[in-house]
Amino acid sequence: MRIDVVTIFPGYLAPLREALLGRAIDAGLISVAVHDLRTWTHDVHQAVDDAPYGGGPGMVMRPQVWGEALDAVVGDVPSGEAPPRLIVPTPAGRPFTQAMAHEYAAESRLVFACGRYEGIDQRVIDDAATWMPVDEVSIGDYVLVGGEVAVLAIVEAVARLLPGVLGNPASAEQDSFSDGLLEGPAYTRPETWRGRAVPDVLRSGNHGAIARWRRDRALERTAARRPDLLAALPPTALDRADRAL
Numbered sequence: 001m002r003i004d005v006v007t008i009f010p011g012y013l014a015p016l017r018e019a020l021l022g023r024a025i026d027a028g029l030i031s032v033a034v035h036d037l038r039t040w041t042h043d044v045h046q047a048v049d050d051a052p053y054g055g056g057p058g059m060v061m062r063p064q065v066w067g068e069a070l071d072a073v074v075g076d077v078p079s080g081e082a083p084p085r086l087i088v089p090t091p092a093g094r095p096f097t098q099a100m101a102h103e104y105a106a107e108s109r110l111v112f113a114c115g116r117y118e119g120i121d122q123r124v125i126d127d128a129a130t131w132m133p134v135d136e137v138s139i140g141d142y143v144l145v146g147g148e149v150a151v152l153a154i155v156e157a158v159a160r161l162l163p164g165v166l167g168n169p170a171s172a173e174q175d176s177f178s179d180g181l182l183e184g185p186a187y188t189r190p191e192t193w194r195g196r197a198v199p200d201v202l203r204s205g206n207h208g209a210i211a212r213w214r215r216d217r218a219l220e221r222t223a224a225r226r227p228d229l230l231a232a233l234p235p236t237a238l239d240r241a242d243r244a245l
């Protein structure tokens, strides 16, 4: 997968080259190119934003700069080739979910446009949508200063799903949310720590009982912390033992 990120803070994307993602890049599983938006300014101040029409606080990112940047970064899409998907993180976007991470993992190319909080001139999105799929995506209902942190989160969620990126592919299959529930508590050695023992069932070797215990803890945690996820489960997702909980 090829990933391009356009930002006024290229340094913010440095973590993409660390650890698991760094190894995936070294292994050629993903390629990441980070582009400084100011490359496409032509004024001495390298201005990338301006005051909003209609007034109001903050600044809006200028369409000319973004238009030239996306034209250059996306380039000419060879005829017959699918264009990349453009992902624009914004608090006004569709909530990013694990299902979307799987969708994006199937793409051969993703381009990320990092806007500042007040956003990018809407005409950039409208123009881009005439020649490639554009998703405006939010990673949560809180206010960040710009899209860079959202890009780090989305790229990590997507890249770990790509074949060969995770050492143990089973991890991705047993993700939280993969069965619609939150993962329950996890334990490792020592058996007792600060007077707290690991639940006996986990050391019993009884795999049926262990699976039941884990499912019960996941259901309890989901009901307590994310009742919305429980309500969204298809009726067939809960078996009789689940309902007895």
Ligand SMILES: O[C@H]1NC=Nc2ccccc21
Pocket: 089, 090, 091, 092, 115, 116, 117, 137, 138, 139, 140, 141, 142, 143, 144, 145, 146, 147, 148, 150
């Ligand atoms: O993903 C969003 N969540 C919250 N705030 C944001 C600010 C700028 C870009 C993207 C986001």
